Amino acid sequence: MKLTVWTYEGPPHVGAMRVATGMKGLHYILHAPQGDTYADLLFTMIERRNHRPPVSYTTFQARDLGSDTAHLFKDACQDAVDRFQPEAIIVGASCTAELIQDDPGGMAETMDLGGIPVIPLELPSYQRKENFGADETFYQIVRTLAKPQERTERVSCNILGGTALGFRHRDDIQEITALLYDLGIDVNVAAPLDATPADIARMPAAHFNVLLYPETGEAAARFLEKNHGQPYTKIVPIGVGATRDFVGEVGKILGKNFSPDESRLRLPWWSASVDSTYLTGKRVFLFGDGSHVMAMARVARDEMGFEVVGMGCFNREMARPLRTMAKDYGVEALITDDYLEVEATIERLAPEMIMGTQMERHIGKRLGIPCAVISAPVHVQDFPARYSPVMGFEGANVLFDTLVHPLVMGLEEHLLTMFRDDFEFHDAAGPSHHGGHSPKPLEEVENTGASGGSIVGQMKDGAHPADNVIWLSDAERELKKIPFFVRGKARRNTEAFAADRGLAEISLDTLYEAKAHYAR
Amino acid sequence: MNAPTPPPGGGCRSAPVLKERGQREVFCGLTGIIWLHRKMQDAFFLVVGSRTCAHLLQSAAGVMIFAEPRFGTAILEEGDLAGLADAHVELDREVARLLERRPDIRQLFLVGSCPSEVIKIDLSRAAERLSQVHAPHVRVLNYSGSGIETTFTEGEDACLASMVPVLPETTARELLVVGALPDVVEDQMLALLSDMGVGPVRCLPARRIDHETAIGPNTQFILAQPFLGETHAALERRGATHIPAPFPFGEEGTTAWLKAIAQEFDVPPEAFAAATDAPRARARRAIAQASEHLNGRSIFFFPDSQLEIPLARFLTRECGMSAVEVGSPYIHDAIHGPDLDLLPAGPQISEGQDVDLQLDRVRAARPDLTVCGLGLANPLEAEGLATKWAIELVFTPVHFYEQAGDLAGLFSRPLRRKSLLKVEAAE
Numbered sequence: 001m002k003l004t005v006w007t008y009e010g011p012p013h014v015g016a017m018r019v020a021t022g023m024k025g026l027h028y029i030l031h032a033p034q035g036d037t038y039a040d041l042l043f044t045m046i047e048r049r050n051h052r053p054p055v056s057y058t059t060f061q062a063r064d065l066g067s068d069t070a071h072l073f074k075d076a077c078q079d080a081v082d083r084f085q086p087e088a089i090i091v092g093a094s095c096t097a098e099l100i101q102d103d104p105g106g107m108a109e110t111m112d113l114g115g116i117p118v119i120p121l122e123l124p125s126y127q128r129k130e131n132f133g134a135d136e137t138f139y140q141i142v143r144t145l146a147k148p149q150e151r152t153e154r155v156s157c158n159i160l161g162g163t164a165l166g167f168r169h170r171d172d173i174q175e176i177t178a179l180l181y182d183l184g185i186d187v188n189v190a191a192p193l194d195a196t197p198a199d200i201a202r203m204p205a206a207h208f209n210v211l212l213y214p215e216t217g218e219a220a221a222r223f224l225e226k227n228h229g230q231p232y233t234k235i236v237p238i239g240v241g242a243t244r245d246f247v248g249e250v251g252k253i254l255g256k257n258f259s260p261d262e263s264r265l266r267l268p269w270w271s272a273s274v275d276s277t278y279l280t281g282k283r284v285f286l287f288g289d290g291s292h293v294m295a296m297a298r299v300a301r302d303e304m305g306f307e308v309v310g311m312g313c314f315n316r317e318m319a320r321p322l323r324t325m326a327k328d329y330g331v332e333a334l335i336t337d338d339y340l341e342v343e344a345t346i347e348r349l350a351p352e353m354i355m356g357t358q359m360e361r362h363i364g365k366r367l368g369i370p371c372a373v374i375s376a377p378v379h380v381q382d383f384p385a386r387y388s389p390v391m392g393f394e395g396a397n398v399l400f401d402t403l404v405h406p407l408v409m410g411l412e413e414h415l416l417t418m419f420r421d422d423f424e425f426h427d428a429a430g431p432s433h434h435g436g437h438s439p440k441p442l443e444e445v446e447n448t449g450a451s452g453g454s455i456v457g458q459m460k461d462g463a464h465p466a467d468n469v470i471w472l473s474d475a476e477r478e479l480k481k482i483p484f485f486v487r488g489k490a491r492r493n494t495e496a497f498a499a500d501r502g503l504a505e506i507s508l509d510t511l512y513e514a515k516a517h518y519a520r
Numbered sequence: 521m522n523a524p525t526p527p528p529g530g531g532c533r534s535a536p537v538l539k540e541r542g543q544r545e546v547f548c549g550l551t552g553i554i555w556l557h558r559k560m561q562d563a564f565f566l567v568v569g570s571r572t573c574a575h576l577l578q579s580a581a582g583v584m585i586f587a588e589p590r591f592g593t594a595i596l597e598e599g600d601l602a603g604l605a606d607a608h609v610e611l612d613r614e615v616a617r618l619l620e621r622r623p624d625i626r627q628l629f630l631v632g633s634c635p636s637e638v639i640k641i642d643l644s645r646a647a648e649r650l651s652q653v654h655a656p657h658v659r660v661l662n663y664s665g666s667g668i669e670t671t672f673t674e675g676e677d678a679c680l681a682s683m684v685p686v687l688p689e690t691t692a693r694e695l696l697v698v699g700a701l702p703d704v705v706e707d708q709m710l711a712l713l714s715d716m717g718v719g720p721v722r723c724l725p726a727r728r729i730d731h732e733t734a735i736g737p738n739t740q741f742i743l744a745q746p747f748l749g750e751t752h753a754a755l756e757r758r759g760a761t762h763i764p765a766p767f768p769f770g771e772e773g774t775t776a777w778l779k780a781i782a783q784e785f786d787v788p789p790e791a792f793a794a795a796t797d798a799p800r801a802r803a804r805r806a807i808a809q810a811s812e813h814l815n816g817r818s819i820f821f822f823p824d825s826q827l828e829i830p831l832a833r834f835l836t837r838e839c840g841m842s843a844v845e846v847g848s849p850y851i852h853d854a855i856h857g858p859d860l861d862l863l864p865a866g867p868q869i870s871e872g873q874d875v876d877l878q879l880d881r882v883r884a885a886r887p888d889l890t891v892c893g894l895g896l897a898n899p900l901e902a903e904g905l906a907t908k909w910a911i912e913l914v915f916t917p918v919h920f921y922e923q924a925g926d927l928a929g930l931f932s933r934p935l936r937r938k939s940l941l942k943v944e945a946a947e
Contacts, residue, residue: 001568001594001597001600001607001611003566003593003614003617003618004571004574004592004593004595005574005591005592005593006578007574007578009571010571010572010575011570011571011575012571013572033548033667033668034546034667034668034671035546035548035634035666035667036667037545037895038576038579038895039543039575039579040545041579041580041893042579044894044895044896044898045894045897045898052896052899055894056543057543057544059542059544060668061668061669062637062668062669065638065668076543077877083876095634095635096570096572096668099601099635099638099639100638125572126570126596127597127601128598171788220576434926456805458601
């Protein structure tokens with residue numbers, strides 16, 4: 001038993017829904033009690049889908065448990081097939097139905113459903129989570145439907161892993177499809193997103209697979225490699241370097257040397273241009289799904305010139321590669337699905353920006369730290385109307401904008417530092433291009449914990465004093481004059497400096513000694 | 521001080537009810553925690569459930585309320601399913617840890633879920649045990665918010681019903697208003713009642729455990745929400761008397777509701793008029809303005825919160841709409857009867873749901889406005905039907921005179937928006 005307030009991932013059957021809702025011509029019969037239909041709104045509201053997810057819920061109630069829940073399943077299954085006439089169905093149980101052990105898969109197989117493929121899902125709700133559910137569901141669909149066949153005449157590939165509710169999947173797939181087309185490679189099938197069961201059947205015609213989303217497509221990629229001889233790409237093309245490496249990897253698979261068209265790529269010059277100088281060494285913390293975090297850490301360090309001060313992921317499946325990368329970046333990896341732990345880590349590290357999920361956006365809001373969203377889970381505002389991939393060369397352009405937007409602009413930083421006491425233009429007003437989202441004055445930020453305290457106790461000041469170092473009042477006053485967006489860093493650096501030298505007190509001099517020490 | 525006139529063609533109380541059983545597109549009772557944890561400022565709601573329960577709670581609110589939620593889910597894991605004794609030990613440990621971290625918590629609700637009900641974790645025993653451990657500082661109660669037992673607002677009903685047996689006894693003749701209302705609305709209501717000379721008035725739930733509400737054989741209670749069937753029964757078991765009334769939506773509903781109290785507490789007509797005349801007139805003006813776009817339009821209710829019948833009464837009688845179908849998850853005659861009496865005959869009254877069949881009916885009827893859950897709203901909009909999300913009716917202050925215009929506005933906004941937009945959705 002584990003106390004949870006917010007979760008990064010839903011249960012595994014929600015992962016199966018992401019696959020079913022992304023596909024066309026597939027229907028999911030879910031043995032589930034009333035209330036589990038809440039999951040429909042994830043798709044209709046957060047992603048603004050204009051169709052109901054293709055899911056039929058059996059809706060059993062307490063009074064059914066004593067008698068017969070099996071016939072409820074059979075009726076729902078028959079009704080769904082009659083009404084929606086799917087090409088194939090997936091059947092499974094939500095967490096409660098798993099406990100009553102009706103075996104939906106077995107029941108569906110004994111029914112006469114007009115010969116359509118029935119794909120049973122075993123998704124252990126009390127052990128695994130949403131990404132596993134999506135990965136496993138896609139794998140089972142591919143395993144059941146993909147048929148051995150000749151390769152296409154022209155070189156082609158499949159794109160694997162895109163689902164409903166994914167972070168920018170719609171646009172990433174379009175961007176990578178265009179990139180591959182430029183290289184002379186056709187996309188045979190992109191799946192699960194927008195694929196039909198008939199499309200899945202012809203996946204083995206492709207020469208290789210592009211795995212864009214390891215979280216939701218890796219089991220299928222491995223299966224296709226082993227059983228249909230299709231190698232798959234391992235590099236996730238997020239950022240300039242990774243996109244170039246991805247093109248190289250595709251070339252290696254095909255024995256060719258590609259030079260992709262980079263005429264639309266703007267990130268390198270935007271990053272090199274002098275206005276970006278102020279981005280140098282900005283301390284960033286990354287958290288999200290493993291694949292996005294690892295790719296974005298590289299973008300942050302090598303393409304934006306930030307300093308990565310910490311990184312982590314909520315999906316344990318990615319713990320190993322993420323730990324390796326963190327070690328290489330000289331930081332500790334945080335592998336947890338407990339958002340309170342993430343919050344505590346961010347508070348401790350006091351980064352100047354967070355690159356995270358919707359959870360970290362809320363954490364950032366509380367701590368007064370700007371946040372760029374780079375990974376699922378995301379909210380409705382992270383499904384933009386405009387084309388905004390994060391993969392490929394256009395994706396790199398989008399990322400530059402995404403990572404700069406939350407920050408105070410370069411010249412504004414200087415002005416705030418110079419005229420920090422101006423009554424209209426003071427630092428607590430926040431970045432001038434974010435009218436409605438300006439951080440509150442620090443005193444107020446400190447007081448917001450008063451509404452009841454978080455379950456780990458009262459919120460601490462965004463940059464709390466170290467346990468055994470005392471700030472003398474003149475130093476404390478000076479610290480408050482430092483603009484909000486660097487105050488946390490200044491406090492942290494000064495305390496670390498004092499601790500290193502065994503100082504018990506921080507005076508004005510210590511503050512400036514530390515400033516000189518950390519000058520860059 | 522006239523009683524509302526029954527419709528000339530008769531009401532809906534004896535109309536045949538279409539009862540359906542099938543897929544239900546509704547929330548489970550856990551959802552009530554979203555507003556209850558804000559209403560009761562010293563309460564914590566601990567759901568004993570699965571990852572699905574936790575995911576529901578964070579999704580149902582639409583936005584996550586990151587400002588210190590006073591709820592959480594103790595997620596059952598593989599090990600808890602194997603040995604139930606261990607589950608109780610684990611629960612005790614989690615509760616102890618929680619209460620240690622949150623000394624401000626005075627009431628703890630252990631909330632049962634589908635999985636905890638199916639594996640039969642006895643939360644009443646756990647609540648008793650934990651009450652002994654943590655008394656007198658913390659009172660531990662339990663109720664079920666599970667989907668196999670409760671539909672959406674029935675979660676609040678189960679929560680309030682769980683409090684009734686532990687409320688202290690009194691012989692005082694007092695008015696008890698039952699049902700969680702937004703604080704601002706509750707204050708307006710208390711002011712109205714005080715102007716009428718009715719008092720003291722007790723509320724269930726109270727904002728804090730210290731505002732103790734007592735009940736007994738002389739307690740007269742009135743429901744402010746139409747989904748409190750179990751609480752109604754629990755109060756009657758303790759000897760309290762129910763004041764039946766239409767629900768306080770709109771000018772007419774509010775007046776009828778207050779009047780039922782006035783009659784019970786012998787409020788003189790002049791005092792009633794003095795307290796209500798001005799706000800009644802204001803409410804009428806506000807409704808007239810806001811219902812301009814509703815007049816002559818048709819409306820179809822999917823079952824959601826049990827607010828459907830009183831709202832249909834308001835929209836048909838005060839806003840000039842006509843109801844095509846009024847669906848409710850459950851209909852209790854003792855509670856919904858007064859509103860059904862006033863609802864003009866005509867609409868199909870339906871109870872329960874088979875969502876696919878109901879969607880067939882709404883597509884055939886093509887009403888001007890459809891009230892439905894979040895899972896159905898965008899798909900119906902994409903088919904050209906204007907919709908109003910039902911959950912907003914539960915999350916927005918809509919009761920009593922001063923909110924009557926806002927309530928009409930909630931329904932007229934989708935229609936106004938539809939008439940304003942000059943772009944067709946690209947497909």
